[in-house]
Amino acid sequence: MALLTRLYDRFVDAMALIAASMLLWLMVSVITSVLMRNAGIQPFAWLFTSAEYAILYMTMLGAPWLVRKKGHVHIELVTAVLPATLRRLLSRAVAAACVVVCLILTWKGIDLVATNLERNDFDVRAYFYPRWLLTIAFPISFGLMAIEFSRFTFGRDLLHSGEAGIHE
Amino acid sequence: EETITAVHAFPETLIYTQSFLSFVDMVNEAGEGVIQIDVLGGPEAIGMFQQPDAVRDGVVDMVYTPGSFYGGALPEKDALVASNLTAIETRENGGIDLINEIHQEKMGLYYLGWFDSGVTYNLWSVNEPSVDEDGNLVIDDIRLRGNAVYNAFFTDYLEAQVIDLPTGDVYSALERGTVDATGWTQIGLIDLRWNEFLNWRIEPNFFSTDLGVIVNLEKWNSLSQEAQTILQDVAIEHERMSVEALRAKRDEDFAALEEGGMQVFSLEGDARAAYLEAARSTTWNRMRTLMEESPQGADNYDRLIELFYDPAMD
Amino acid sequence: MEWYEALALLLGAIVALMALGMPIALAFLAANIIGAWIFMGGERGVALLLNNGLGALTKFALMPIPLFLLMGEVFFHTGLGKRMFNAIDQLLGKLPGRLSYVTVLGGTGFSTLSGSSMGSTALLGSLMVPEMSARGYKKKMSIGPILGTGGLAIIIPPSALAVLLATLAQIDVGALLIAGVVPGLILAGLYIIAIFVMTRMDPSAAPAYEVPRLSVGAKLALVMTDVVPMVGLMVVIVTLMIIGFATPSEAAAFGALGAILLSVVFRCFTWEAMKKSIHGALRVTLMAYLIVFGSATFSQILAFSGASRGLIGWATGFDLDPLVMLLVMFGVLLTLGMFMEQISIMLLTVPIFFPLAISLGFEPIWFALIMLLALEISFTTPPFGLLLFVMKGVAPPDTTMRDIYVAAIPFIACSLLLVGLLIAFPNLALWLPSLG
Numbered sequence: 001m002a003l004l005t006r007l008y009d010r011f012v013d014a015m016a017l018i019a020a021s022m023l024l025w026l027m028v029s030v031i032t033s034v035l036m037r038n039a040g041i042q043p044f045a046w047l048f049t050s051a052e053y054a055i056l057y058m059t060m061l062g063a064p065w066l067v068r069k070k071g072h073v074h075i076e077l078v079t080a081v082l083p084a085t086l087r088r089l090l091s092r093a094v095a096a097a098c099v100v101v102c103l104i105l106t107w108k109g110i111d112l113v114a115t116n117l118e119r120n121d122f123d124v125r126a127y128f129y130p131r132w133l134l135t136i137a138f139p140i141s142f143g144l145m146a147i148e149f150s151r152f153t154f155g156r157d158l159l160h161s162g163e164a165g166i167h168e
Numbered sequence: 169e170e171t172i173t174a175v176h177a178f179p180e181t182l183i184y185t186q187s188f189l190s191f192v193d194m195v196n197e198a199g200e201g202v203i204q205i206d207v208l209g210g211p212e213a214i215g216m217f218q219q220p221d222a223v224r225d226g227v228v229d230m231v232y233t234p235g236s237f238y239g240g241a242l243p244e245k246d247a248l249v250a251s252n253l254t255a256i257e258t259r260e261n262g263g264i265d266l267i268n269e270i271h272q273e274k275m276g277l278y279y280l281g282w283f284d285s286g287v288t289y290n291l292w293s294v295n296e297p298s299v300d301e302d303g304n305l306v307i308d309d310i311r312l313r314g315n316a317v318y319n320a321f322f323t324d325y326l327e328a329q330v331i332d333l334p335t336g337d338v339y340s341a342l343e344r345g346t347v348d349a350t351g352w353t354q355i356g357l358i359d360l361r362w363n364e365f366l367n368w369r370i371e372p373n374f375f376s377t378d379l380g381v382i383v384n385l386e387k388w389n390s391l392s393q394e395a396q397t398i399l400q401d402v403a404i405e406h407e408r409m410s411v412e413a414l415r416a417k418r419d420e421d422f423a424a425l426e427e428g429g430m431q432v433f434s435l436e437g438d439a440r441a442a443y444l445e446a447a448r449s450t451t452w453n454r455m456r457t458l459m460e461e462s463p464q465g466a467d468n469y470d471r472l473i474e475l476f477y478d479p480a481m482d
Numbered sequence: 483m484e485w486y487e488a489l490a491l492l493l494g495a496i497v498a499l500m501a502l503g504m505p506i507a508l509a510f511l512a513a514n515i516i517g518a519w520i521f522m523g524g525e526r527g528v529a530l531l532l533n534n535g536l537g538a539l540t541k542f543a544l545m546p547i548p549l550f551l552l553m554g555e556v557f558f559h560t561g562l563g564k565r566m567f568n569a570i571d572q573l574l575g576k577l578p579g580r581l582s583y584v585t586v587l588g589g590t591g592f593s594t595l596s597g598s599s600m601g602s603t604a605l606l607g608s609l610m611v612p613e614m615s616a617r618g619y620k621k622k623m624s625i626g627p628i629l630g631t632g633g634l635a636i637i638i639p640p641s642a643l644a645v646l647l648a649t650l651a652q653i654d655v656g657a658l659l660i661a662g663v664v665p666g667l668i669l670a671g672l673y674i675i676a677i678f679v680m681t682r683m684d685p686s687a688a689p690a691y692e693v694p695r696l697s698v699g700a701k702l703a704l705v706m707t708d709v710v711p712m713v714g715l716m717v718v719i720v721t722l723m724i725i726g727f728a729t730p731s732e733a734a735a736f737g738a739l740g741a742i743l744l745s746v747v748f749r750c751f752t753w754e755a756m757k758k759s760i761h762g763a764l765r766v767t768l769m770a771y772l773i774v775f776g777s778a779t780f781s782q783i784l785a786f787s788g789a790s791r792g793l794i795g796w797a798t799g800f801d802l803d804p805l806v807m808l809l810v811m812f813g814v815l816l817t818l819g820m821f822m823e824q825i826s827i828m829l830l831t832v833p834i835f836f837p838l839a840i841s842l843g844f845e846p847i848w849f850a851l852i853m854l855l856a857l858e859i860s861f862t863t864p865p866f867g868l869l870l871f872v873m874k875g876v877a878p879p880d881t882t883m884r885d886i887y888v889a890a891i892p893f894i895a896c897s898l899l900l901v902g903l904l905i906a907f908p909n910l911a912l913w914l915p916s917l918g
């Protein structure tokens with residue numbers, strides 16, 4: 001079990017690493033494309049398109065890691081005024097609600113990927129790019145986010161600190 | 169009384185949307201007590217490129233959108249893009265019926281009508297265009313803005329350095345010189361104020377707009393016979409009226425542009441023919457390739473071209 | 483369902499979930515699921531929600547945010563920023579609140595050209611706030627001016643949002659851009675006055691610490707070594723935009739690369755600093771973009787359900803004095819602005835507001851400028867203005883919600899004062915375009 005947890009954690013880290021490389025790719029692709037254009041060379045259209053796709057992949061693949069880091073900003077108002085026991089209860093309930101949200105989106109995300117495959121959908125920009133290669137990011141991301149939020153539902157650590165303010 | 173919901177791809181103030189809204193008014197008048205269209209909004213209600221999926225899934229019943237926004241699912245829309253006819257002739261010769269059949273088969277959509285047809289595209293340029301010794305357009309020094317509709321033509325034939333930009337960014341790109349030429353429909357340039365920078369319209373014009381009304385097929389089939397008849401009749405009426413209205417609008421726009429100093433640069437003779445031929449054939453090639461890849465195959469290809477292209481018109 | 487019921491349900495859900503402590507992005511998504519289920523016909527509405535998210539998150543326009551963040555983080559983690567601010571400190575001598583003024587001036591110069599208020603908030607926040615905190619500035623002196631400069635970015639040309647508004651409303655783009663110049667400069671002036679008053683009322687907010695007196699030669703040397711290169715990078719980016727070498731969205735990439743190259747030249751590049759910079763930029767980007775996903779879709783459901791159109795129709799349906807109607811429209815924009823993104827608000831309100839404004843006898847250019855100000859103010863209005871969250875992401879960890887809200891208020895007040903001035907003296911906006 002401990003090994004499995006460790007493997008899973010490394011997997012989420014690896015996705016965050018991919019997200020980080022997407023961020024760098026944004027810089028590299030834009031600079032290359034602008035330099036080519038100004039040098040009078042036709043810039044590869046995939047430089048532009050891949051940058052647009054990178055934004056989606058970056059956001060979705062990095063999101064579960066950010067849940068673990070408590071990096072998704074939230075406001076503490078009610079949790080700040082409740083007594084400790086109730087606060088813990090509420091905090092776990094909020095995390096559980098997040099799990100539900102993520103599970104619904106995972107489920108519909110899988111549906112969407114299936115539909116895209118069945119309909120042979122393409123995302124049409126400079127190229128015809130299979131849509132499911134984009135939408136697959138949703139079930140993966142929300143599925144892992146559900147797991148990460150469930151750690152705050154059942155685990156030792158809580159999502160909320162009990163101090164009033166915006167937290168991340 | 170039955171009601172169907174509708175959204176439109178472009179902002180409400182755009183001329184094409186106004187055309188659709190006048191169609192809606194006509195239906196709501198003719199359909200009193202039978203059928204009403206409830207317009208929920210434009211891209212602020214459902215994203216521009218998500219509308220075709222939304223009508224397929226039945227989230228909304230009717231969408232007014234360019235076929236190019238769902239060209240991945242229906243490459244046959246390029247028959248409309250490369251057409252030199254309007255909805256008036258293609259309604260008569262059965263072209264629109266064929267397009268409707270293909271929509272039903274491939275997407276579960278009823279193709280109610282091809283609106284605002286007959287509006288074509290031009291290349292518009294900041295600087296005076298130049299031609300080589302054969303009279304062909306010299307594209308080397310032009311920074312051309314592209315988009316999904318005409319990239320095949322611009323890059324494959326003109327070998328242009330296309331810069332893909334969203335419509336909203338073109339004004340500042342022209343202002344700063346990031347691009348100095350763009351394709352656009354014959355009308356609408358003034359609404360976008362691009363004429364502040366563009367000085368030349370390059371002829372001949374090419375392509376056609378491919379805006380149409382698509383309806384969820386299940387919803388369509390659930391409507392009463394009477395409601396269907398009203399919708400279809402009004403749509404055919406609007407197909408004709410919109411051609412005439414937009415032709416008038418085009419003449420008005422061209423006059424206003426000329427008044428403001430817009431000049432016309434025409435390709436002549438063989439160069440002109442080659443230009444038109446390239447616009448069409450690059451687009452047809454794209455259509456055929458994509459049709460061949462789809463499970464339904466390219467059986468309709470020749471028939472589509474026959475119905476949507478009349479060589480005598482060039 | 484009536485529009486007010488839909489509005490109450492959707493806004494109620496999101497406010498309640500946020501207040502209970504659900505992460506903002508998740509609260510948006512939860513409200514979206516509820517809304518999609520009710521208004522878009524159950525399950526298939528949720529699939530559309532994901533499709534909308536796909537559309538919202540594959541836009542090139544989002545590009546500047548991570549790249550400007552990266553630029554700011556590189557400045558901070560390599561110590562380049564510290565060098566520059568130490569130098570500015572020594573150059574400006576004892577002027578209290580000098581870095582706040584620098585923020586307004588530098589921020590104005592920069593954000594006027596960037597035109598993306600999220601991007602410039604990200605850059606200035608990650609660049610200035612940590613440095614100013616380290617020098618003992620209170621949060622209100624660093625965060626406030628940065629939130630304020632977003633308002634300048636949107637009205638001083640060039641401004642992408644102004645172009646879009648003019649296009650939608652079919653008014654003269656050039657006139658609207660020029661109309662923003664004088665009000666923009668007035669707003670910058672109001673900010674400077676606000677900072678001056680704040681340093682007078684609370685001298686400890688921006689400590690007037692002693693700095694060594696320098697000879698003119700030493701000052702000049704300092705300018706050449708520590709100020710010119712860093713400010714030069716900003717100048718280079720701005721120049722790239724002006725000469726059309728790169729679009730504003732693209733220029734951010736050169737900013738990030740430039741910061742990295744500068745750190746190499748100044749021998750303060752380390753892999754550790756790079757790692758920290760990417761890490762920092764990634765965290766804030768991910769946080770902000772998941773909110774963009776949620777809020778863009780939320781805007782659409784508000785529109786689709788008829789809630790926002792109903793609100794607009796109701797609010798504009800009264801037959802009131804023109805000035806009151808103007809305030810009503812302003813109020814609607816602020817309300818929508820707390821929950822929706824700016825472009826959706828324009829798409830929704832322009833077709834209704836402009837004909838109404840014209841029937842009330844308002845000058846369209848002047849009205850468009852007021853509308854832009856309302857949109858930008860709503861972007862920084864507590865409790866849900868999106869820039870507040872971006873700021874929270876880039877500010878030091880001990881920054882509280884209160885800090886950010888308190889910091890925003892004086893600068894929002896300046897913007898409101900400007901709106902008041904524009905109402906009293908429409909020629910502030912209309913004089914310059916009338917010359918051309």
Ligand code: NA
Nearest residue numbers: 594635638640
């Ligand atoms: Na600006």
Ligand code: NA
Nearest residue numbers: 819820860861
């Ligand atoms: Na807002």
